[in-house]
Amino acid sequence: MTLVTEPPKANFRLGMLIYDTRYRSYTIQVIVLILFLMGVAWLANNTIENLAAKDKDINFGFLWNRAGYDIDQHLIPYTNDDTHFRALLVGLGNTLVVALVGCFFSTILGVIIGVLRLSKNWLVARLMTIYIEIFRNIPLLLWIILVYVVFSETRPAPRDFKIVEGQTSAAHMNFFDTIAVTNRGTNVPAPLLTNPLPTVHLGFLPISLSLIAVIVVIAASIYANILLRRRTKVVQEATGIRPTIWWKSLLILCVPVVALLFAMGLHWEYPVFKGFNFNGGINIAHSFTALTIALTLYYASVIAETVRAGIQAISRGQSEASAALGIRPGRIMSLVILPQALRVIIPPLISQYLSLTKDTSLGIAVSYLDLRGTLGGITLNQTGRELECMTLMMLIYLIISLIISAVMNAYNASVKLKER
Amino acid sequence: MSLLYVRRDMLAPQAPPASQTGAIRWIRENLFSGPFNTILTLLAIWTLYQLIALSWPWLANGVWSDANSMADCRAVVAANAGPDASGACWAMIRERWHQFIFGFYPPELWWRPILTFALLFVALAPVLYSDNKGAVAKMCGVVGVLMVLCLIGADGFSAHTVFAAAVMAALTAIAATKPRLLLIVTLLFPFVALWLLWGGAVWGPIVALIGFMVLAVVYGFVAPKLGPVMGASIGFIAACLWWLLLQSYVSEAWQALLPFELIEVDSDKFGGFLLAFVIGVASISISLPLGILLALGRRSDMLLIKTLSVGFIEFVRGVPLITMLFTASLLLQYFLPPQTNFDLILRVVILVTIFSAAYNAEVVRGGLAALPRGQYEAADALGLDYWQAQRLIIMPQALKISIPGIVSTFIGLFKDTTLVSFVGLADPLRGITTIVRADIAWKGIYWEPYIFVGGIFFIVCFGMSRYSMYLENKLKTDHS
Known part of the structure; x- marks a missing residue:
């Protein structure tokens, strides 16, 4: 007597490809593969035909040609005589700078707001709720444009800072005469x-x-x-x-x-007003300021919600037990609640950092020359190579996203609860 | 013997001290319970005061009428509140509201989008309030009344108003008597909306609808024999054949036989919130089923399907929506056969749908992962096949878990409809506002249009998130 029942050795019939669950999955996969390959072939064929019709080819050589346009904000040295590839790198750097600064400040602001929203202080909790709801439910694009418009239309022109003997100037610098916010940009030391x-x-x-x-x-x-x-x-x-x-x-x-x-x-x-404009110091363009402020304010509201959800996921028993041990309320939060809440908070936080990084591409609204503005904007328009520029740009964004999620997942794995 | 030190009669309870009752106690406990809290409260009050002090005069001096330009507004404010006062210029919205709402849609045809918008709620009502018959009828009635008011406000009292009112009255009557019949309206709504908004011959959408009927009929024949997957695929192929080969001939033949059409409106006339809603509603309704399929594909045992789904989802989630939109406007011409040129709104809808389908897929996958294995095993033990198990056991639970995530994807999608301005469509936020701000009469206006547009976005998105909370509560089956 055999313990293992042998499967019935029926002769293979063609119908079994459809009716027999053992073979059906293969049938479906083969059909899907064929359809997929046909689709890819169709797209590729269309692309080749269209390129031929427009007398174009796929060639990334244009990246080594002279770019010929200026980028005001550049982290690595750049002039308009440099190549398109260098412009790409400058744009990538600008994207990453906004993303880093945005992630940093929105995390700080978001954690503060999220914790304060749970505060026992009625007034503060309400104010934070209103903040979160207003910023979460209105498109990020609106905040970017609004901040930019407010900066560039309500601030005085540089000439208003001119100091004439015996008169007070129309506008004043802030922070003990170190920072001047004009309608053209922010001058900082x-x-x-x-x-x-x-x-x-x-x-x-x-x-x-x-x-x-x-x-x-x-x-x-x-x-x-x-x-x-x-x-x-x-x-x-x-x-x-x-x-x-x-x-x-x-x-x-x-x-x-x-x-x-x-x-x-x-x-x-320090920036000093000389002649017609400010000299010295660093001039930060309003496109950068607006993008950073808007991303920070918007993502702070999103992160605040994440933080709140994470804190509320920790059972009340934890805070009650700590209170019973005689720990002060502030330390309960920092020693008991937050370390545990962090495990709940981090996975969604990763995806928010990811979306923030991707949303830096909204800098297009304020003409911020990030990766999309250089490679996907001016370079694309100048060279007319849509296919190459778009492919390269998507690829770079994809790589950035994958790197962020890989790093964050590694961190997540290290703080995860170690279970049996 | 008497125990005199024992009190014989109880004392009446004394009122708590004044500091322990009523408003004083509440204020002490909630606002000034400690030094830190006191500082916070004072800071909050100071912030509120600053905000109000800054914005109140501006709001109070607001000009609502009697102004057709920024200069007029400033003159009115100066006359009312003194030369240095600032004042909002809401007159801009009174003059330009139609651009914010309809874009460049011809004014004599405004009744069509308004009716479509009302029908949208009729179509949604049986889905939103599936177990509350009274609410469905109430919603239809209220929407109908509001629609008539809007029509009279926008268009004056005309034959169209009477027609639209009659339609809504009939639908409300149906909702009050046989609410389930409204589901037919839900199914027909996409075709009706397509026809009402873009106009043209009525036979186009009807014949397209017949394609879906072909799908259903073929599915009905094939599915019992070959299973739902084969049934759906063969039905889909049949429907595609219908759409590609027969659609145009049949609709032209009917049009020749029974000509009935509305004035055609081009896609470039669409703008403002009309555009946002068209893209938002279309993408939302298609992306959820697509997202569910992708999530199932990602959890499939079949290696190839799993790989394709994962690749698709990760690619789409890894790139910004803007690049997808630029793909729609710049690259799609390369991928499609030469000389095909289809509508930009349609292209954008397809790309936005794909984008949000990938996000929905991840949300639904989270819901699927949260289900205990026992549910799958129980479904197997009952002898249900894959699709039956999904439909009857897995999906109802998984979708319930993922409601908050799905709704926040939808909210995100609706907010992201503003990005279509970058490919040249006139969205309310950037497209229309730029047009208004570029007008010499309204030069220098910035707070008012953004507050107006942001307010409408806020109402819609906030409403969606409140509805998701209501739905979560309604579907909650656990204790406590």
């Missing part, structure tokens, strides 16, 4: 070094060693601070007494950076 470290030219990309040095020192201080906290924890667990370390932390975090900057001779160059 520029950091300058009297004795900087040399700059290394790495092929096309100049790298300022001073900046690297600052970053390295900050990273080292943070690492040293982590070591200090770890040691404190060991001491606390061994003796039961937590040594006071806040001043040590402060010293470790601040002194090296300040010392380095002092050694390099950091000073600020």
